[in-house]
Amino acid sequence: MFFKKSIIALTGLFLCIFLIVHLSANSILVLPEEMARGLYNSYSTTLRESPLIKVVAYVLYLSIVLHAVYALLITLNNRRAKSKSYSLNRNRENSTWASQNMGLLGITILLFIVVHLANFWARIKLGMGEEVGLDTDGNVDVYEVTYSLFQNIYYVCFYSILMIPLGLHLHHGLKSAFMTLGFYNRKWLRIISKVSLIYAAIMAIGFGIIPFIVFLK
């Protein structure tokens, strides 16, 4: 259990770092269109062609899989540990909703990732669906894919609203990961707890607001 928990924590932390990179890339989208398109497309081309990033990408896929699979195994084990649920449980009074529902939040995020990959990764890397054109610099026009997707208000809402569970998951996950890995200095844990909150808020708001900005462009 300790090993599995540590893997969940380590992969979680790695995914947290990945999200920072992802969000900084996304923030290009809020620039004026003429700047954003060129920058965004050249950035994504660079990423696709870098061998280092290829390795990182595989680590990323693996992290998501391990994070999910081990979380599933741990959850099943935890379910077995609870013989019977209480007929009345006021756990809201002693813990946060998010901390009690990390699995549910995780599944929601996983669904989001599937849709997200279908929208982007499948189209750009696997060439599924409508073909993606090139921009004036000859880079694959990822910007256009993004822009057109976020002209659809349903997708905008989907992408924005699902950032709420992401934020909740990150808030509890980040500080717990540190504790799982054995950070126990109380002073630092207080700081980590605050950092987790700030980090989760930035991620949720950042990722959540960009689709709207693109929509309104």
Add this chain to the structure above:
Amino acid sequence: MKVTFRIWRQENKNSKGQFESYEVDGLTEDMSFLEALDYLNELLVTQNKKVIAFEYDCREGICGQCGVFINGRAHGPHDHMTTCQLHMRSFKDGETIVVEPWRATAFPVITDLIVDRSAFDRIIEKGGYITAKTGTAAEANAILIAKEVSDKAMDAAACIGCGACVATCKNSSAALFTAAKINHLNSLPQGKPEATQRVLEMTKQMELEGFGSCTFTGACEVECPEGISLTNIAEMNARRAKAKWFG
């Protein structure tokens, strides 16, 4: 005052069990929750019925024997309190009070509200002690222990072993209980010689007993009558990692 108890009745560990309702009048706010159950039991005796089995001993919040799930909370609606310290003034007149035994696979129900917590003893058996025979001790003040170290050990040692942490945990994890004992002993100089073995064997036994893993909801810390800090679990994780990878 008058309340309705909805209490879990279960004949023995193999039977199914169900809730039964009891309307009780004539209680006072000064009564403790357990005295209200005593009162109900006396009523049951006069009706020639079998009494409700529930646990208690010291009734002053220190022995750790009492403990039931009351209205959705381990040890009732207050933080950091044992069941025996709960008084009827915490409830409203006419309220329905739901009383359930601790729920955890590692704590099977024996009868009614009584569960078997011997899993805790078996965890202690795997290293919750310092191996030192009677009669072998050196002069007490020969071991100097800084106040901060001693105070921190005492914070962890304060655990009364009631099992509320397991009961309230959605994963029925015994991490807080196990961590408290490991940190108490491993942080003291006397506990150092066996520190590595202790953390590995106790955590292993904790898993073998069928407790779940800690996901840091923090509910245990809130329900713990002694308010033992969640950071103890993080510290146990650190000690375990160190023991596992560096010996």
Add this chain to the structure above:
Amino acid sequence: MLDSKIPEGPLESKWRNYQLKSQLINPANKKKLNVIVVGSGLAGAGAAATLGELGYDVKCFCYQDSARRAHSVAAQGGINAAKNYQHDGDSVWRMFYDTLKGGDFRSREANVFRLAELSAPLIDHYVQQGVPFAREYGGVLVNRSFGGVQVQRTFYARGQTGQQLLLAAYSQLYKMKRAKKVEMFTRHEMLDLVIIEGKAKGIIARDLITGELKRFAADAVVLATGGYSRVFRLSTLAIGCNGSAIWKAHKRGACFAAPSFTQIHPTALPQTSEAQSKLTLMSESLRNDGRIWVPKNKEETRKANEIPEEERDYYLERRYPSFGNLAPRDIASRAAKERIDAGYGVGRLKNAVYLDFKHAIERFGLETIKDRYGNLFKMYKKITGVDAYQEPMQISPAAHFSMGGLWVDYELMTTIPGLYAIGECNFSDHGANRLGANSLLQASIDGYFVLPNTINNYLASALKEDHPTIDHPEFEKVEKEVTDQINKLLSVKGEKTVDHFHRELGKVMWQECAMSRNKEGLVKAIVQIKDIKDAFWKEVNVTGGHQEMNTELEKALRLADFLELGLLMCTDALQREESCGAHFREEFQTSEGEALRNDNAYAYVSAWEYHQGEFKLHKETLDFEYVQPTVRSYK
């Protein structure tokens, strides 16, 4: 009949002389010997673990779900030891003297000296086991003072000293369980003692989960079953505490010594209702800094904080200027009772006195007081809902410790060969009154240090005998008697509850056999208790069966014994026509209301033999070779 077996030689050498002469058993033979230990508190767990370490095969029993629950956990204040770490003039001799004097010269010098002598190594022992005693910044151990003494010799672990010591003992017990030298039987209650050819050879215990009666045979039986103050029903004891094991032993031939010596603790929380099951103890250490008072005006209606200083009666400071609020427990309790009876009590039922920290907070600051007593204040708030940093606590005397118990000799053996009694369940070191923080001490010393060094003297001879087996006809006979008693209880099918009779008994005992006693009251009490006993066996209703977990049956069995024990307590209090320690006979007091001891006629331990429902008195004369009994003055 009563041979105290006090060893030869000067006081300081008695224990060493004893050990030199006592028989030894070689390690290979020890494992052939079985010992039963009933009870898993400090005495029981300490003895079981140590006997296991020595190589004996040990079986340990407790009625709780784990050995760690034994009522030793509840001692808050501390444990005494003559370490003289504070350099305040303490010594083994002074501790011996304090304890003997505290007990009002009704205990054996040799035993008390041994207690003081072994106290220092005991602290070493507990530190080694990882007990987190309070420490100074420099890392050395801290001491505090406690009622009845003028030196600081009490060691403590926050407000949890008993809990921490018991956890140490329990952990050693489970260490030996892991080593397969101790077998642990939790949720088992001893219901009778089996004697074969005049020697204790086993017990009958009831498995509290299945209700099954089980036989256990051994070469020696050790009782470590704690105190019996639940005879008063309302007491500071755990609800399950009982006198059944020692009572059954008494009925099978063990003499019961000084049964009426019961300590009433001055600082418990007052009773608030009829349904109350327990009087929570607030540690006596609170009296170090708290001041006890009542209003000077009987009809006082103001809140405590509104009563001006000059209208408060700090009665302990007034009556006992040199000890003040630190007067011994019996004196503090009686003084409180005197004020309450005179109509000066406070609280809704006018049954309490104030314990005030205002001055201490002003003097030492809130932080210091929080550091010293924080958890006690928290506990007070949990139970009463009152913040004692803001207003005084209300406290009241409550039945607490049983100095009396099975009579034991210097080896802690009862009058039945092979049957030992250790810890609170014996009568050994405390005399007529126990000093604060001496209870954990005595239990630990009996269990860890004394019994493991004396039991070999008996077991050496047991080696040559046949080991008892549970097929012996005696086991059959005793088990049948237990079964019959259970069946009899279940078949009464009256209309009243066990608790009803316990309340009745408690009222009589509290009224007539607690803080102050008199002949008329005691004679009346004996009649009343007999009536309650008769009514109990005619009118009680115990629902449920015996082949299952039945908490009502457990209570009924314990009460059945309390009803008989109560009789003996009153009988004992009646025969002792003097006031000593906790035993205060109203007929024997000075003009100032202090206890009047009679050393010429009563310097003995009363030891009662049971014979077909009658009690026969034996006297063990107390010879004071080293200390001249003085009038115990705390003025």
